[in-house]
Amino acid sequence: MNSSPVTKYLNQILDTVRDDDSGEVADYIEELAQADPDKLGIALTTVSGHTYTAGDCTTEFSIQSIAKPFVYALALRERGWDVVHRAVSIEPSGERYNSLSLDSENRPMNPMINAGAITVNQLINGDDSSVPERAEAIRQMLSDLAGRELRLNTELAYSELAGADRNLSLAYMLRSYGIIQDEARAAVLSYIMQCSVMVTTRDLALMASTLANGGIQPETGKRILDPEVCRLTMAVMSSCGMYDGAGHWIATVGIPAKSGVAGGLIGTLPGQLGIATFSPRLDRSGNSVRGIRAFQELSRQMGLHLMAPHRVGANAVRAIETVDDTTILSLQDHINFSATEQILYQISQHDFSASSLMLDVTMVMSIDKISRGLLQNTLLRMQNAGLAVSLYDPDNRLRGMMLDDQPIRQVDTEEHAEILKDFGSQ
Ligand code: GLN
Numbered sequence: 001m002n003s004s005p006v007t008k009y010l011n012q013i014l015d016t017v018r019d020d021d022s023g024e025v026a027d028y029i030e031e032l033a034q035a036d037p038d039k040l041g042i043a044l045t046t047v048s049g050h051t052y053t054a055g056d057c058t059t060e061f062s063i064q065s066i067a068k069p070f071v072y073a074l075a076l077r078e079r080g081w082d083v084v085h086r087a088v089s090i091e092p093s094g095e096r097y098n099s100l101s102l103d104s105e106n107r108p109m110n111p112m113i114n115a116g117a118i119t120v121n122q123l124i125n126g127d128d129s130s131v132p133e134r135a136e137a138i139r140q141m142l143s144d145l146a147g148r149e150l151r152l153n154t155e156l157a158y159s160e161l162a163g164a165d166r167n168l169s170l171a172y173m174l175r176s177y178g179i180i181q182d183e184a185r186a187a188v189l190s191y192i193m194q195c196s197v198m199v200t201t202r203d204l205a206l207m208a209s210t211l212a213n214g215g216i217q218p219e220t221g222k223r224i225l226d227p228e229v230c231r232l233t234m235a236v237m238s239s240c241g242m243y244d245g246a247g248h249w250i251a252t253v254g255i256p257a258k259s260g261v262a263g264g265l266i267g268t269l270p271g272q273l274g275i276a277t278f279s280p281r282l283d284r285s286g287n288s289v290r291g292i293r294a295f296q297e298l299s300r301q302m303g304l305h306l307m308a309p310h311r312v313g314a315n316a317v318r319a320i321e322t323v324d325d326t327t328i329l330s331l332q333d334h335i336n337f338s339a340t341e342q343i344l345y346q347i348s349q350h351d352f353s354a355s356s357l358m359l360d361v362t363m364v365m366s367i368d369k370i371s372r373g374l375l376q377n378t379l380l381r382m383q384n385a386g387l388a389v390s391l392y393d394p395d396n397r398l399r400g401m402m403l404d405d406q407p408i409r410q411v412d413t414e415e416h417a418e419i420l421k422d423f424g425s426q
Pocket of ligand 1: 167259
């Protein structure tokens with residue numbers, strides 16, 4: 001799908017943020033300090049299982065804190081809400097990811113900060129699990145989400161353990177309140193193991209899209225989580241996933257998200273898609289600078305903000321039919337990015353044997369700017385391939401769309417009725 005207009009658009013997003021070299025690569029873990037700060041990648045997977053990538057999408061890096069929502073989901077799957085909630089609350093802390101704090105009931109504030117994640121990690125694979133068994137159960141679950149076998153980088157885990165004073169102090173605090181039972185060092189190693197699973201940007205987009213898809217991995221079709229677990233996990237991501245930057249994030253981007261100190265960032269848009277970016281330089285909250293900017297651009301331009309007033313066109317293609325020598329493509333509903341992706345995909349799968357295409361947008365309620373651009377781009381390519389493209393847009397929904405600086409030939413009501421009459425007689 002590399003020549004797709006969506007891929008082109010993702011490349012444009014990367015170009016918009018590429019020159020921003022602000023922020024610093026995390027250096028408190030030796031191996032992370034070695035990362036190439038210029039790496040930049042983006043991947044997007046729709047719930048229908050189409051993945052689009054741009055930039056450095058096959059570079060492997062450690063998942064770090066992006067494992068937290070998935071391990072939280074695994075704990076909910078294995079233990080259920082009551083047990084998990086008794087151990088960890090779901091309130092935003094507004095504090096840094098490694099802060100030493102507990103709520104009034106002596107629980108970690110949420111599973112996205114380290115205190116909460118160390119606690120949740122202890123719930124995995126039964127009370128008697130050894131550290132390697134727990135690490136393997138988590139690696140296996142993350143692999144199911146990615147749709148391929150992921151590697152656990154034990155060397156990285158031990159190098160982080162060597163300088164893990166802060167996480168050790170968290171573990172001692174948790175033990176002193178009886179929240180965790182393992183020895184502090186074992187608990188931290190176990191948690192750091194989950195941070196050391198190696199992923200690519202593409203893997204992360206697939207993992208995120210599984211949450212967005214209610215727990216079914218959209219490429220393999222495997223059910224990994226229940227919809228309720230996904231809903232809860234995304235809710236906690238939206239309020240706590242960006243640590244002390246969470247409020248700003250939900251206001252400007254409006255997509256449940258989770259960042260990791262290796263530079264990964266995921267976003268999940270329920271019922272629509274999963275997005276991932278990779279860029280190692282971080283801001284003061286420990287979130288990827290260019291990743292945040294890419295998400296801001298995507299959300300604004302593609303109308304992805306969860307609080308956006310328009311609905312999503314779940315069935316944007318009303319019909320695609322060919323009669324005589326004309327293919328009629330009728331669209332409907334509110335057309336945002338997800339709807340446009342469906343349209344482009346259906347066009348790419350359609351066998352265009354006719355010599356003309358009429359786009360009928362009378363049933364379209366709204367269309368955002370990027371979707372209009374992607375559609376325009378696709379129509380232009382079809383016209384260049386020899387198809388005579390025309391448009392039925394009596395209410396000017398597409399605002400006088402041009403192809404190659406020429407207005408598209410507009411079909412008037414009479415001609416439109418004439419074509420439809422032919423349809424009826426088939
Ligand atoms: N392993 C890292 C830590 O515990 C993960 C932190 C993160 O990605 N925000 O410090």
